[in-house]
Amino acid sequence: MTKSSRSGLQQKRVTLRDVADRAGVSETTASHVMTGRRYVAEATQQRVLSVMEELKYRPNQVARSLRARSTSTVAFIVKDIANVSATTSIREAAALLRRRGFATTMVDSPDEGFSSGLLQQVVDRLPSGVIFFGQDPEPAAARLLRQASVPFVVGGLGAAHTGDWDIVYTDQAAAIRRITAVGLAHSQSRVCFIGGNWDDEGARTRLKGFTQAIEASRGALNSRDVQLVPYTVEGGRSAMANLLSDPPTLVVCGSDQIAIGAILKAQEAGLRIPQDIEVSGFDNVEASEIIRPSLTTIDARLAEQGMICAEMLLQRIELPESAAQRRELEPRVMERQSMRLSP
Amino acid sequence: MTKSSRSGLQQKRVTLRDVADRAGVSETTASHVMTGRRYVAEATQQRVLSVMEELKYRPNQVARSLRARSTSTVAFIVKDIANVSATTSIREAAALLRRRGFATTMVDSPDEGFSSGLLQQVVDRLPSGVIFFGQDPEPAAARLLRQASVPFVVGGLGAAHTGDWDIVYTDQAAAIRRITAVGLAHSQSRVCFIGGNWDDEGARTRLKGFTQAIEASRGALNSRDVQLVPYTVEGGRSAMANLLSDPPTLVVCGSDQIAIGAILKAQEAGLRIPQDIEVSGFDNVEASEIIRPSLTTIDARLAEQGMICAEMLLQRIELPESAAQRRELEPRVMERQSMRLSP
DNA sequence: TTGAAAGCGCTACCAT
DNA sequence: ATGGTAGCGCTTTCAA
Secondary structure, three states, X not given: OOOXXXXXXXOOOOOHHHHHHHHOOOHHHHHHHHHOOOOOOHHHXXXXXXXHHHHOOOOOHHHHHHHHOOOOEEEEEEOOOOOHHHHHHHHHHHHXXXXXXXXXXXXXXXXXXXXOOHHHHHHHOOOOEEEEEOOOOOHHHHHHHHHOOOOEEEEEEOOOOOOOOEEEEEOHHHHHXXXXXXXXXXXXXXXXXXXXXXXXXXXXXXXXXXXXXXHHHHOOOOHHHEEEEOOOHHHHHHHXXXXXXXXXXXXXXXXXXXXXXXXXXXXXXXXXXXXXXXXXXXXXXXXXXXXXXXXXXXXXXXXXXXXXXXXXXXXXXXXXOOOOOEEEEOOEEEOOOOOOOOO | OOOOOOHHHOOOOOOHHHXXXXXOOOHHHHHHHHHOOOOOOHHHHXXXXXXXXXXXXXXXXXXXXXXXXXXXXXXXXXXXXXXXXXXXXXXXHHHHHHHOOOEEEEEEOOOOOOOOOHHHHHHHOOOXXXXXXXXXXXXXXXXXXXXXXXXXXXXXXXXXXXXXXXXXXEOHHHHHHHHHHHHHHHOOOOEEEEEEOOOOHHHHHHHHHHHHHHHHHHXXXXXXXXXXXXXXHHHHHHHHHHHOOOOOOEEXXXXXXXXXXXXXXXXXXXXXXXXXXXXXXXXXXXXXXXXXXOOEEEEOOHHHHHHHHHHHHHHHXXXXXXXXXXXXXXXXXXXXXXOOOOO
């Protein structure tokens, strides 16, 4: 017993029972003092409160959750936690949720999707809601959540879609269309696109925007003007390497990473940006301001989308039956040096 | 009833009771089939399992947590979720923890620290453990956790320290000392340091490393050779602007952000890196490979630290009374173009 | 080899 | 204006 506190000593937590006993009231009343859900005489109230203070009482959230059948926790599901676009949005959402009494747990959705039962694990913990960010839930995932009556919203998307749930998105195809059209106006010859791989929905959306712009202005798109690579600097480099046999004058990229790789590769080959090749990116990552020339890009306003997701989810939790909302945000074009937008 | 399922329909979750009834066994046995904590006859076992499958039974984790008085959830506390150094470490830790059945919740510790009661909120949810990353817990925070018997570990530190708990760290002062000493060997005149503001512990540690190197080689440090600024590109720019009245030949920086700002500013002033000024950074962020010249910097191996934190925490959860561990990792010097390390 | 039953700490329905 | 008490869904003695 003289040994420094053994874990066996188990400082048993103070329970509501303890408080009630000490204050000479019933658990019921103590509970109502705490929650304020029922009138309690001023005097009793004070008494209970001071006992709570004295005993340093803290309600056991797990017990509350068991009764309430919900944990006041929101699961934020993203493809890759370490991805910048994910984290800025999470921060905003988490801050807002915390102010409303919700904890946020982050789930890094594995490459295999949810087949592994990961989502089931999430659901087993009875979250109050789920936010999917940057990816639409697969049908099976949506079904699972519906079945378990777990409200969810989806944000960070690149297009509206037909799912029967709340979404926040920017029209990424339109943004790419716009930037491509501007480029076409002052780029006379070869115009190319380097995008993310086909399995990513955002990548497909952006390619669609590019295709539309080309078709509207020049007719058919030549498939050798399109390169699909991983969303990495290395991907951008290798795509640009392929393109350099017949150097383009404008390269629209599906991500800043790719654009940066493309720029570096072109520069190594002795080409000047933007004089010889204009390049645009997508995301507005920090490095886009640092690279020289700085990168003209598109900002999908993910932080704002994160906040909006959180707000929408809270609404959905309160009114589970209201009609699904679709919120569109205008993507922001960031004009820098790698591509000029004025004629 | 033809209306699409109202939430009022409340598909009541399948409970262990339901399974037991259907399988004609007691709740006890059903429970033991699930947990495997007691022998159950092969036949009964099969019967119960198939009923579970049939009813799609899923154990209610909240109820389990209430009994177990712990949630198999780990809280990961960082200064700023959106910070790269935080997220790479979180990803590794979260992945490892998930494999061991733990969920991870992220807590963005506010500027005011935990005075706000945030940590208490975390504790109220009965986490199985807490990881502090990039900051030592304040004494009050440590006390609170100890009192609630919540195990915790601390990682991402810049130095060992005296706290009576598990830590993972790199010797950041030594790393800066080393890089400064190398620079001093081939930099004949003005050697400066641009670091983060004084309120950050890492910033103080790094400045100390610089000071020690200078004192070991040239005696006293001239205070006008040290600039303290926020950890941002802008901070680096303005610090370099101050220094340019008498251009340094070597600038050691407390972060890559700062170093990048410093490089950009110097280049705008017509100075060449590294010919006129050598510059080093700290962190090894992605942009350090992208900037030209690429940035020589120090990698504190945060992802590994994150994993180690997770491992240590799991050990601590199992053996709460074992002696505190101190794990030191060697920081990695990344030699790139902005400063050469060979003579 | 299996069950009955007592809780974990809280909330809310009935009472009075 | 306040209490008694029955659970929420699970685990775990104790008993058979």
